[in-house]
Amino acid sequence: xxVIDINCDMGESxxxxxxxxxxxxxxxxxxxxxxxxxxxxxPATMRKTVRLALENGVGIGVHPGLQDLIGFGRRxxxxxxxxxxxxxxxxxxxxxxxxxxxxxxxxxVKAHGALYNMAAKNRELSEAIAHAVYKVDPELILxxxxxxxxxxxxxxxxxxTASEVFADRTYQQDGSLTSRRxxxxxxxxxxxxxxxxxxxxxxxxxxxxQGADIxxxxxxxxxxxxxxxxxxxxxxxxxxxxxxxxxxxxxxxTK
Numbered sequence: 001x002x003v004i005d006i007n008c009d010m011g012e013s014x015x016x017x018x019x020x021x022x023x024x025x026x027x028x029x030x031x032x033x034x035x036x037x038x039x040x041x042x043p044a045t046m047r048k049t050v051r052l053a054l055e056n057g058v059g060i061g062v063h064p065g066l067q068d069l070i071g072f073g074r075r076x077x078x079x080x081x082x083x084x085x086x087x088x089x090x091x092x093x094x095x096x097x098x099x100x101x102x103x104x105x106x107x108x109v110k111a112h113g114a115l116y117n118m119a120a121k122n123r124e125l126s127e128a129i130a131h132a133v134y135k136v137d138p139e140l141i142l143x144x145x146x147x148x149x150x151x152x153x154x155x156x157x158x159x160x161t162a163s164e165v166f167a168d169r170t171y172q173q174d175g176s177l178t179s180r181r182x183x184x185x186x187x188x189x190x191x192x193x194x195x196x197x198x199x200x201x202x203x204x205x206x207x208x209x210q211g212a213d214i215x216x217x218x219x220x221x222x223x224x225x226x227x228x229x230x231x232x233x234x235x236x237x238x239x240x241x242x243x244x245x246x247x248x249x250x251x252x253x254t255k
Contacts, residue, residue: 007031011049012040036091039065039073064091065112073113081128088132110143120148
């Protein structure tokens, strides 16, 4: 049976600002990428989100981002590979403490936003991130954009990797995601988004904005938890995948 993991970015509230519906969405996903305070999140939010993930049996992932709260970690920063290594180690350490305190275990690491997209194309940055993950815990799974430098770097470092695809994003001919600055970067129709995911999982292909198919490996699919219809979409994609004969399980259970 074909298997897929559903991951979602979580723990992105900060202080008095509440973002997303984590408690509800955790019922439909199998892996949670938890913000560590750089692009979003704070200690209390981290603790609460870890506890919720454990209560729902969801795999816990570290979601390290650039130190850019105002830009939500989505603005490129000219950081060196050494800086990338340092901020990833730092953020893994921060979340690890909460996970250990709650009696859990970290499953994976997935870079956030601009850091993720920069590493997808930059070999030096991707290798620094992979090295950071390996040095902290070589058993952790490294998430990365399918066919990207980050997946190559993880494999080179000796990590288990998970090729990630996106439900609500459009793709370019080189396999990269369409920039959020472009008007056609997001798929807003739920049927189109779920159809894209099912095709990526079953056929290992995705239609690009240039109108041609490219090969793609889907081991984990990302859905976003901060949109106006995030909960209903999470319910819909889970149901659609299962009705298509695709087993939905945490990436840690699919080895």
